[in-house]
Amino acid sequence: MKRSIFLLSMFGASILYAQENDSIQKEEQINLQEVSITEKLPFTVQKISGKDLKKRNLGQDIPTLLNTATSVSITSDAGTGIGYSSIKIRGLNEQSINVTLNGIPLNNPESQGVFWVNMPDLASSTNSMLIQRGVGTSSNGMASFGASVNIDSQNPSTVPFAEANISFGSFNTSKYTVQAGTGKILNNKLSIDGRVSKLDSDGYVNRSWSDLISYDVTALYELNDKTKFRFQNMFGKEQTYQAWSGVDAETLRTNRRYNPEGEIKDDDGNVVGFYKNHTDNYQQNHYFLSWLQDYGNNWKSNLTVHYTKGKGFYESYKNARDLTRYKLNALSPDPKNLINREYLDNDFYGFNLEVENQKLNDFKVFFGLSANEYDGDHYGNVLWVKDTDWNNKDFKYYDNRAVKKQLAAYAKVLYQLNSFEFFGDVQYRYVNYDAYYLSNGENNLEDFRPFKDTFNFINPKAGINYKLNEKNTFYASYGVSQREPLRVDYQNNGIKPKAEFLQDYELGYKMVGRFSMNVNLYYMDYRNQLVPTGRLNEVGTPIRENSGESFRRGVELDASYQIIPNRFSVFGNLTLSQNKHKNFKEEVWDAEGNSSIKEYGKTTIAMSPDAISAFGFEVYPTKKLLINFTNKYVGQQYLANTEPADGKLSDFLVSDLLIRYAPNWFNLKKLEFSLLVNNIFDVKYESNGYYYEGGNYFPQAGINVLGGISIRL
Known part of the structure; x- marks a missing residue:
């Protein structure tokens, strides 16, 4: 802790962050120029180039990169950044972050989550990423x-x-990736690229292994200078051992890598082994066809039709x-050990x-129109x-469907x-x-009850830029956003x-x-914000509830300085924030089962750190050798909205060291060797948790190493 405070205070005198220069050839992009214009609008925007992502791409997921x-x-369930991983921005997780691929939604329409594990090695197919905060x-x-x-x-x-x-x-x-491209063929009209990736890891947490496969095929057909067609098929398949439960405080102290998932207990409740197929299994196939x-x-114009097929289960x-829950109480009145599967089979188009x-x-004007439908079947089997002699694996003890239709225009x-630029934006969304x-x-x-709901949202936004000169710009913006609850929000709170x-x-x-x-100041004023209670449901999803009025406010600083241009630079960023409920309330029960509303007053929103920082340096001792040293600081977080002393x-x-060496050997177009040392000082820390009868935590790996080689012919 003392070392953290010391380094953070040292950083405070030189708040620096590396802002990647954009070297992307715009004429080769299928996207309209709206994407590049977004960087210049009066909003808080950060661009991450594909080159920057690929520097560290040795198998870890997009959140880690x-x-x-x-x-x-x-955070990472397995503790390594491979498998189930997630990202938060300003304390908000993917359920509040709009994630798109070439403008197509990647958020699951029901959970609004983004499951990066279903898209292994996505970074290898990424040209750039644009992050808008707020x-x-x-x-x-x-x-x-x-x-x-x-x-x-x-x-x-x-x-x-x-x-x-x-x-x-x-x-x-281990990670194996093979990519190839035809270049321009058929009278320079058609070009095709393909990628196949295979990733495996045992994970830091016991049995938190991952077995991941993906491929990506992209074809671009240029009919003439005015007309282009683009097709992309992106497939991902994952099998991971469940590591959704974390560990309690006592286990964290004595056996931090323990994984309670898959425990097999005898009649006295003693753990006698672990079920080897206690796994999550899912595959997802995306198809995109664009006409530019x-x-x-x-x-x-750019018209894209899309279809995503997803299917999987966790066993x-x-x-x-109690067999009553599984409609099998006729087998026995007594509680029994069992193996079940819960399926999700969905179509999104x-x-x-x-x-x-x-x-x-x-x-400059921009218009957008989109419509989509999601059909998701949920059902469960007992294997x-x-x-008992139970063997009817096709019997469904629950079976329900969700249909979500959305229409949006902006x-x-x-x-x-x-020297002024004025921006206006209005969006209409219909949700059924x-x-x-x-x-x-x-x-x-x-945990399911039928429901129907319809929403009509109008979300206006406005902003202004004042360009003092070519290097200095001031900006201000205001925006409104309204959003429907998630599927689980209808189920968990009654x-x-x-x-x-x-x-x-x-x-x-x-500048x-x-x-x-x-430098950016922000104030996010919420009504009825759905925030984590600190509890998780059976599959590890945070249970949320409306909090009344709440706010997130803070200051963000990021900068970089090229001490020796293209040879030696320092960089960093710092966010200081307050994330509060104005008057948090929750339903509580007494010993007789009577409920009442308890008021806590002004409390901190769960899982919202008040300080986040990254800082370091990058140096090229020679043109062929890169050394990058990065530090990441995350402040204290409460696991529940009531600020429990035993739940934070x-x-x-944490510090990482990256070394890359690119010699000119064998007349290859590219030859690179990489070494990444994560958590080089072997810090013991936890990046996620929840509150249920005390704090429960997800420990992350200590010092660990990844090494790689890249060859291009």
């Missing part, structure tokens, strides 16, 4: 409720190539379960249309019941007047949600949840050059 971005904190501008995804992340995938190479990336490391981690058209007179060993004109008199306008039992699928003992409402105020200053800096995550400071 974004760990040094401003206001970002991450409400940001409208897009065709869900409503941003704290931040947006737009992933721009790579277009096919214009020249033929073949590349292999191999890495190995601690906890039996230039109509002349500066009018352009679990349950101890001493729709279209996105974007139209723009950047030279309409003195205006085995101890001491219009944006940018007007420049001398219907969840119901299928035939013979009713089960009142499951009362109908309310839609969330957010007003976001941003004020900032940007570019050899010394670059961005301690602050931590």
